[in-house]
Amino acid sequence: MRAETGLWIAQRASAAVLALCVLVHLLTIVYAVQGGLTAAEILGRTRGSWGWAAFYGVFVLAVAVHAPIGLRAVMRETLGWRGKSLEAAVAASGLCLAVLGWRAVAGLFA
Amino acid sequence: MAATTLDIALWRGDAAGGAFQRYRVPAAQRQTVLDVVTWVQRHVDSGLSYRFACRVGMCGTCAMTVNGKPRWTCRTLVDAAAKDGRLEIAPLANLPVVKDLACDMTAFFDKWRRAEGRFRPAPGLGGDFAVVPPESAARRQAEAGIECIGCAVCYSACDVAAWNSDYLGPAALNRAWTLHNDVRDGAGAARLKAVAGDAGCHSCHSHQSCREHCPKHLNPTASIAGLKRATAWAALKGEI
Ligand code: SF4
Ligand code: SF4
Numbered sequence: 001m002r003a004e005t006g007l008w009i010a011q012r013a014s015a016a017v018l019a020l021c022v023l024v025h026l027l028t029i030v031y032a033v034q035g036g037l038t039a040a041e042i043l044g045r046t047r048g049s050w051g052w053a054a055f056y057g058v059f060v061l062a063v064a065v066h067a068p069i070g071l072r073a074v075m076r077e078t079l080g081w082r083g084k085s086l087e088a089a090v091a092a093s094g095l096c097l098a099v100l101g102w103r104a105v106a107g108l109f110a
Numbered sequence: 111m112a113a114t115t116l117d118i119a120l121w122r123g124d125a126a127g128g129a130f131q132r133y134r135v136p137a138a139q140r141q142t143v144l145d146v147v148t149w150v151q152r153h154v155d156s157g158l159s160y161r162f163a164c165r166v167g168m169c170g171t172c173a174m175t176v177n178g179k180p181r182w183t184c185r186t187l188v189d190a191a192a193k194d195g196r197l198e199i200a201p202l203a204n205l206p207v208v209k210d211l212a213c214d215m216t217a218f219f220d221k222w223r224r225a226e227g228r229f230r231p232a233p234g235l236g237g238d239f240a241v242v243p244p245e246s247a248a249r250r251q252a253e254a255g256i257e258c259i260g261c262a263v264c265y266s267a268c269d270v271a272a273w274n275s276d277y278l279g280p281a282a283l284n285r286a287w288t289l290h291n292d293v294r295d296g297a298g299a300a301r302l303k304a305v306a307g308d309a310g311c312h313s314c315h316s317h318q319s320c321r322e323h324c325p326k327h328l329n330p331t332a333s334i335a336g337l338k339r340a341t342a343w344a345a346l347k348g349e350i
């Protein structure tokens with residue numbers, strides 16, 4: 001498969017996932033704030049919940065796929081940065097987002 | 111409020127650089143921007159270089175940057191383009207200048223070739239008349255982009271072409287899309303591969319500057335979106 005086509009598919013697919021995740025996330029925040037849930041109450045609901053862990057796990061994955069591909073395009077166009085060093089840098093940024101995000105998810109779960 | 115003379119700034123120079131020069135040109139009714147440039151060349155400086163052929167919006171050779179916007183000059187009335195009787199006319203952007211208002215179109219048309227922008231007869235074509243149902247979905251898609259005159263106005267208006275000199279650009283990709291939808295054409299996956307490269311259809315930001323400026327009211331953005339979909343399906347099916 002041509003790399004650009006693969007990245008485009010990944011970008012589109014992750015965008016679709018993100019659209020859904022952001023909506024659910026926002027509704028969750030509104031619910032928590034309006035309901036006056038404390039941090040302890042929120043953790044009480046997320047601890048041990050595979051459902052929330054899976055949801056936020058997928059959310060993080062979609063971010064970690066989507067953001068670096070966009071960043072790659074920005075770097076190529078505005079800085080003219082190309083080639084292996086750019087691919088390595090955007091892959092590292094994706095990895096960074098995934099690790100930090102999943103760490104936060106683990107904090108909610110465990 | 112018709113001015114009797116126009117205040118014209120023409121870009122004069124070559125690949126090494128240049129500057130605008132001012133001219134006073136008599137105003138006339140239904141005068142086009144190309145008429146103005148021609149008047150300067152006939153009456154003031156026969157050394158002024160620019161390009162045109164048909165003067166009726168068919169050949170696509172007369173495009174220039176008029177008051178900051180790429181336009182076909184033979185079909186652009188001074189009344190529609192001038193601000194307070196003033197016109198600033200420069201060569202097209204995103205292409206190297208040969209001299210004055212004439213650009214080097216080589217890169218532009220090389221990209222049509224790189225995008226497989228030529229007809230490749232399908233195997234067995236020519237045995238009998240090819241039947242192309244006018245109402246078929248593919249023919250309608252091709253129809254929408256077929257009237258391109260190769261003027262490079264869209265290319266000049268495209269920011270991605272400015273940022274990345276390798277970008278195939280709206281015209282070449284629009285051409286590839288019309289051929290992709292030509293049932294008589296046999297290039298298939300080879301063309302999709304050609305437009306799916308490093309600076310191909312996926313580089314387009316869909317910001318529609320090409321569509322906004324195309325004098326033929328084509329929509330290269332939609333053609334490019336079609337190529338993105340077609341290449342995605344072809345990739346998922348393992349064809350490219
Ligand atoms: S829509 Fe795409 S091709 Fe058209 S001007 Fe924008 S980036 Fe260029
Ligand atoms: S798509 Fe429109 S603007 Fe671009 S070259 Fe063809 S006719 Fe000119």
Ligand code: FES
Nearest residue numbers: 165169170172184
């Ligand atoms: S001179 Fe032919 S399109 Fe303008």
